Each structure stands twice: as structure tokens, then as C-alpha cells.
Amino acid sequence: MIVDCAIYRDGFRESVTGDVGSALASVRDQPGAFLWVGLHEPAEGEFDEVARELSLHPLAIEDATEGHQRPKIEQHGDSFFVVIKTVAYTRPTSVTLGEIMLFVGADFVITVRHGPANPLAPARARLEEDRKLLSEGPGAVLYTVLDEVVDTYTVVAHELESDLMDLERRIFTRRGGDHTEDIYTVKREVLEFRTAEDPLLPVMQELVKGRIRLCANLSDRFRDVQDHLLRMDQQIDAHNELITNVLTAHLALLGRQQNEDVRKISAWAAILALPTMIAGIYGMNFQHMPELKWPIGYPLALGVMIGACLMLYRRFKRGGWL
Structure with a gap:
């Protein structure tokens, strides 16, 4: 379903009164204006209407409808398609994955979200408060969404680190019992988290190098997100190595x-x-x-x-x- 739909002109938000087609026609008359449509697990007919109005690529439409895609970026004519994996953490030691798919053009952004993780309302509110960034157009939406998602990665990584430290303390307590199953549970969650953040690195490289024309002016901001993601990737590698060492030590004990x-x-x-x-x-x-x-x-x-x-x-x- 459509959870939010708005037009942005000169850094200000305007409500959409008609359908998507009329809203898109109004922004095409003004340079710098764009339409942002946010959908959450849309029904097939509902998404088809949006896709038809915006002339989205059939292969990208299929990916957005079916979900379960790896993080990637694809150029389709004058627009491009981005897939981002989202993560959510719930105790005890459970990482839930979701997806955000973005269709980005010169005058529109379509976000399709699957799963409960990383709702986009905070990202939209943050972007609307920064008129200077909002004036950069659709590329600013992609940057804000990526920044919010990577910030969530940081939170989840700290939660996994806390679980790992707690597990390590329990293992090395004298006669602490058999924790092999607990170790494999944490390792599985770390590897699942890694499937979300690791494939996103090539996507960030494409954006940082300015190969996507619509986002070329935001290379510095994307580089900042990439730096955070690289630190996160190193941290997850360290977690994975530590879990392997903990498992070896635990079996020896x-x-x-x-x-x-x-x-x-x-x-x-x-x-x-x-x-x-x-x-x-x-x-x-x-x-x-x-x-x-x-x-x-x-x-x-x-x-x-x-x-x-x-x-x-x-x-x-x-x-x-x-």
C-alpha cells in the first residue's frame, strides 16, 4: 500500500491531491521538483499502476514485486534501481532482514519496502528538515535512506557484539556447561547480518565514484556513508573471527x-x-x-x-x- 506520497519543490513539501500520474505531470513542468511515493509491501495491482505511470523497467518491477534480492544498483535508461537490505534486532539474538527498493529518476523516487525493519518515516522527516539537502533532488532521498539504514546496521552490530561478549563470559565461567548451540546461533545471526551489509559495498563504490549521473553532486555524502559501512564490515569480520575462536576454545574446554x-x-x-x-x-x-x-x-x-x-x-x- 502507499504509505506516503508527496511533491517536493524548492526544498518544501506539497501534498498530492490527484493520482500519481497527475502529480508526476506537475513536477515535470518545474525543474528541481520531484515526486516521492513510498509503498510498503504493495499489492500487485497497486504497484502496477505506479509502474505504468512512471514507465519503470519490467525487470526492476519484477524484482520489486517478488523481493528477496541482493543489494545492487542497476541503470535502466534515465533512471536506476537500487536494492538495500534492512536489518532489525530482537532479543534473544534474532536478526530479521527486510528490503528497501528505490526507483530513482530525474523527477521521481519510488521506495518499496518489504518487512518491518527500517520504516522510512524518520528518513523522510529528516530530509524534510534539511532544505539544502532536499534541494539536491531524488539523489538526496537515496543518500538519506542509505544513511539511515547504515546507522541501523551500527546499532544491530553493537547488539550482536553485546551478545557475543555475554556468551564469551558464560563460556569461560568454570563449569559453564555446553554452549555450542548458543555459539552457532550467534554465528548464524552474524552471517545473516553480513549478507545485508557486505554486498552493499560495491553499490556505495558506484555512487562514490560518481558513475550515477543523478547522484554525482552528492559523492562526498555517499563517501561518508561508505566510510561508516567499511568500518561496519571490518567490525563484522572481527565478530565472525572471534566467534570461530570462541567455538574452538569452547570445544577445547x-x-x-x-x-x-x-x-x-x-x-x-x-x-x-x-x-x-x-x-x-x-x-x-x-x-x-x-x-x-x-x-x-x-x-x-x-x-x-x-x-x-x-x-x-x-x-x-x-x-x-x-
């Missing part, structure tokens, strides 16, 4: 803990085996056995058992087995 458990079980088995052997021998009920007629035979056997067990316990304790 689990192996060491299992060895300690086996040693303890073996030590107690050895301690209990000695009195069991003595009791088993004296339980054979042979007639001619030593000490059977001694008055102190029974307490002597018990004493030997206890003394031997204490001696073994002391030896195992010194050796670190207990």
Missing part, C-alpha cells in the same frame, strides 16, 4: 572437562575396587583362610580397607585426579 571427569571417575573406581576385592575374597567362604579365627580379624579387615582407601584418595588428590 569441553574436551578438558571430559578428561577431568574421566579421571575422577577412574580414581573413585580404583578407590572402591580395593575394598570390593578384599570383601570379595573373604566372601568366598573357604574353610582354610587366614585370620578367620582371629578375634580381631573382622576389624582388621575393615581397617585395612579404610586405610588403603585413604591412601589411594591422598595419592589421587595430590596427582590432581580428585
